[in-house]
Amino acid sequence: MAKKRPICLSCNSYCVSWGKTTSGKKRFRCPRCFQTRGYHITKSKTDFFALFRQYVFWGHTYEQVSDQSGYSIQYLSIQFHIFLKQLPPVLPIVPQVSAFLLVKYNIKMYIGIR
Numbered sequence: 001m002a003k004k005r006p007i008c009l010s011c012n013s014y015c016v017s018w019g020k021t022t023s024g025k026k027r028f029r030c031p032r033c034f035q036t037r038g039y040h041i042t043k044s045k046t047d048f049f050a051l052f053r054q055y056v057f058w059g060h061t062y063e064q065v066s067d068q069s070g071y072s073i074q075y076l077s078i079q080f081h082i083f084l085k086q087l088p089p090v091l092p093i094v095p096q097v098s099a100f101l102l103v104k105y106n107i108k109m110y111i112g113i114r
C-alpha cells in the first residue's frame with residue numbers, strides 16, 4: 001500500500017516531505033505554493049463493544065479476539081470488565097396480556113386463566 005501524502009489546502013497538489021517540526025512531527029511542503037504544513041493520521045477508535053459481543057454472544061475466546069484485534073489479552077480483559085460492571089439496560093414494559101396456562105397435576109388437567 002502506498003504511503004498517503006497530504007494535499008495542499010490552498011492549491012490541492014500533493015505535498016512532499018519537508019523535515020520535522022520542533023516537536024518532532026513530520027512536516028510537508030507544497031511544491032507549487034511552498035506552504036508547509038503538518039500532517040497526522042487520525043487512528044480510528046476501536047469498537048471494544050463489538051469485540052465484547054464476539055466474546056459474549058459468539059463464544060470467541062480471549063485468544064481469538066486478541067489475534068483478530070491485535071490487543072493483548074490483559075488489555076482486552078480490562079476493556080471487557082468495563083462492560084461487565086455496567087448495569088444492563090432497562091427492558092421495555094410489555095402490557096399484561098391474558099394467557100392460558102396448562103398445568104398437569106395428579107393426572108387431572110387444570111386450565112387456568114390469568
Ligand SMILES: [Zn+2]
Pocket residue numbers: 008009010011012013030031032033034035
Ligand atoms: Zn500548494
